[in-house]
Amino acid sequence: MRAQFVFHEVWIGLRRNLTMTIALIVVVAISLSLLGTGLLFVKQVENARSYWQSRVQLSVYLCSSPTIGGSCAKDGVVTSSEIAAIRQDLLATHDIVPGGLTFETQAQAWQQFKSEMSSNPALVKYTPPSQIPSSFEVRLKNTQADALPVSEAMDGVPGVSHVVDDSTVLDQFYKLLDGARNAVVVIAIFLLVAAIMLVANTIRLSAFNRRRETSIMRLVGASNFYVQLPFLVEGLIAGLIGWLVATGLLILVKSLWLNSLQTYFPYGTTLSSADLIEVIIVNMITGLLICGSTSFLTLRRYLRV
Amino acid sequence: MIHFDNVTKAYANQGRPALENVTLDVEKSEFVFLVGPSGSGKSTFLRLILKEERPTSGRIHVAGKDLARLTNWKVPLLRRRIGCVFQDFRLLPNKSVYQNIAFALEVIGKPRRFIRKVVPEVIDLVGLEGKRDRMPDELSGGEQQRVAMARAFVNRPMILLADEPTGNIDPATSIGIMKVLDRINRTGTTVVMATHDAAIVDSMRKRVIELEYGKVVRDQSRGVYGQAY
Numbered sequence: 001m002r003a004q005f006v007f008h009e010v011w012i013g014l015r016r017n018l019t020m021t022i023a024l025i026v027v028v029a030i031s032l033s034l035l036g037t038g039l040l041f042v043k044q045v046e047n048a049r050s051y052w053q054s055r056v057q058l059s060v061y062l063c064s065s066p067t068i069g070g071s072c073a074k075d076g077v078v079t080s081s082e083i084a085a086i087r088q089d090l091l092a093t094h095d096i097v098p099g100g101l102t103f104e105t106q107a108q109a110w111q112q113f114k115s116e117m118s119s120n121p122a123l124v125k126y127t128p129p130s131q132i133p134s135s136f137e138v139r140l141k142n143t144q145a146d147a148l149p150v151s152e153a154m155d156g157v158p159g160v161s162h163v164v165d166d167s168t169v170l171d172q173f174y175k176l177l178d179g180a181r182n183a184v185v186v187i188a189i190f191l192l193v194a195a196i197m198l199v200a201n202t203i204r205l206s207a208f209n210r211r212r213e214t215s216i217m218r219l220v221g222a223s224n225f226y227v228q229l230p231f232l233v234e235g236l237i238a239g240l241i242g243w244l245v246a247t248g249l250l251i252l253v254k255s256l257w258l259n260s261l262q263t264y265f266p267y268g269t270t271l272s273s274a275d276l277i278e279v280i281i282v283n284m285i286t287g288l289l290i291c292g293s294t295s296f297l298t299l300r301r302y303l304r305v
Numbered sequence: 306m307i308h309f310d311n312v313t314k315a316y317a318n319q320g321r322p323a324l325e326n327v328t329l330d331v332e333k334s335e336f337v338f339l340v341g342p343s344g345s346g347k348s349t350f351l352r353l354i355l356k357e358e359r360p361t362s363g364r365i366h367v368a369g370k371d372l373a374r375l376t377n378w379k380v381p382l383l384r385r386r387i388g389c390v391f392q393d394f395r396l397l398p399n400k401s402v403y404q405n406i407a408f409a410l411e412v413i414g415k416p417r418r419f420i421r422k423v424v425p426e427v428i429d430l431v432g433l434e435g436k437r438d439r440m441p442d443e444l445s446g447g448e449q450q451r452v453a454m455a456r457a458f459v460n461r462p463m464i465l466l467a468d469e470p471t472g473n474i475d476p477a478t479s480i481g482i483m484k485v486l487d488r489i490n491r492t493g494t495t496v497v498m499a500t501h502d503a504a505i506v507d508s509m510r511k512r513v514i515e516l517e518y519g520k521v522v523r524d525q526s527r528g529v530y531g532q533a534y
Contacts, residue, residue: 005411005412212395212397213397213408215395216395216397216408216409216412217412218381218384219355219384219389219395220384220385220388220389220409220412220413220456220457220460221381221382221383221384221385221386221387221413221460222381222412222413223378223381223413224378224381226412226413226414227412
């Protein structure tokens with residue numbers, strides 16, 4: 001009896017306020033899907049970060065020809081004794097992961113260059129193998145702290161052309177992702193504020209539309225709970241539908257957009273279904289909390305007994 | 306049943322209190338007319354009984370309960386023991402006679418079986434047999450007021466408050482309304498009726514309480530509308 005009565009009242013309320021209800025559902029859906037996208041971004045960046053944490057390295061490029069300039073112009077092509085000295089120096093003075101020092105010969109480097117640039121055959125054709133520098137690939141125990149001292153120490157050592165820190169390249173990528181995430185989250189927050197106001201307005205309108213019913217309910221002694229429950233359920237149902245739509249959108253975002261990002265940048269950016277489900281659950285809690293608490297607070301103001 | 310002890314009710318921004326030092330008792334199953342010009346405090350008196358207003362000073366007991374000590378969440382329970390009828394009927398236009406009356410029971414969570422049993426009984430009591438599926442706009446004013454009385458009485462309240470129930474109804478139909486109120490009163494329900502209708506008060510010969518400027522100026526058993534000293 002009770003449940004049937006409440007749902008009948010809810011149905012009447014939703015139908016009478018159809019345009020408001022639809023607006024509410026759309027705003028909740030969009031704000032939740034943006035929030036979810038932001039959260040997926042956060043996860044993506046986290047995944048990529050932990051993937052790269054163990055892989056970033058420092059590349060110490062050696063002189064392949066005097067034409068490169070810098071110290072190479074003075075000393076010419078690196079000699080095998082210089083290579084041995086550099087190896088000694090790196091191992092002796094810096095905190096390197098065991099087995100984290102590898103030497104890449106010019107031949108190996110050229111092979112890699114060729115495969116990476118396979119889409120640009122002209123470049124490969126006019127780049128002589130002797131132009132590609134050999135290098136030491138260094139994996140430091142503490143990349144963040146030690147990368148700069150190492151590159152400073154190596155600067156100017158005979159035979160060393162220049163030092164490249166992978167993490168500076170990655171930092172730019174992270175900044176890009178962080179920026180995109182922040183933008184999405186900020187927009188989501190603005191929309192959530194709009195959603196809160198819309199919920200309040202919809203419930204107010206609904207209460208006004210049914211003031212006859214509620215005044216009679218109060219008169220015959222219906223409890224606060226009974227008078228307010230249909231409105232509360234109304235807000236929650238709108239929130240729930242909004243969340244369902246947002247869930248659909250998020251699955252689309254994940255399968256179309258983020259997955260295609262992975263094909264362009266396939267390094268540690270995979271998002272598992274578990275990540276997606278977690279975000280969807282966070283979304284549900286946010287949506288129901290916002291709609292429920294706003295309805296409740298609005299009712300306390302506008303439906304006093 | 307209703308006990309006012311030196312009750313004063315003053316609204317903000319108004320010089321004279323709406324009720325001033327009112328002390329009176331209404332016993333169980335009494336029938337009381339509340340008369341007096343507009344603004345004399347009749348409606349305030351009724352609203353105080355329902356705890357829609359709080360008195361500025363003084364004590365009110367209704368059905369054995371001290372209203373000042375009644376917590377907010379218990380107010381609905383008080384109102385379930387009081388039925389209300391108004392000049393403007395206050396029916397729900399999109400519900401039938403039966404649905405309007407059943408609504409009062411649905412919203413206090415009565416079981417469906419109970420509702421199916423008592424609603425037809427009360428429809429018979431107010432004399433609306435065969436009209437249970439009519440909509441309010443298909444009924445005359447008198448019939449609508451009967452629906453309102455049925456709704457007020459369906460939960461068998463201890464007290465029935467009627468605020469000018471015949472105010473929108475012609476004199477001939479009013480007699481029928483009064484008969485229903487009398488019938489309700491005979492079941493043991495206390496009836497308090499605020500009215501301007503002199504003919505009705507004079508014909509019923511019940512207790513009359515007259516208010517003027519918020520004060521009780523007359524309290525007479527078997528009284529009439531006009532001054533009768």
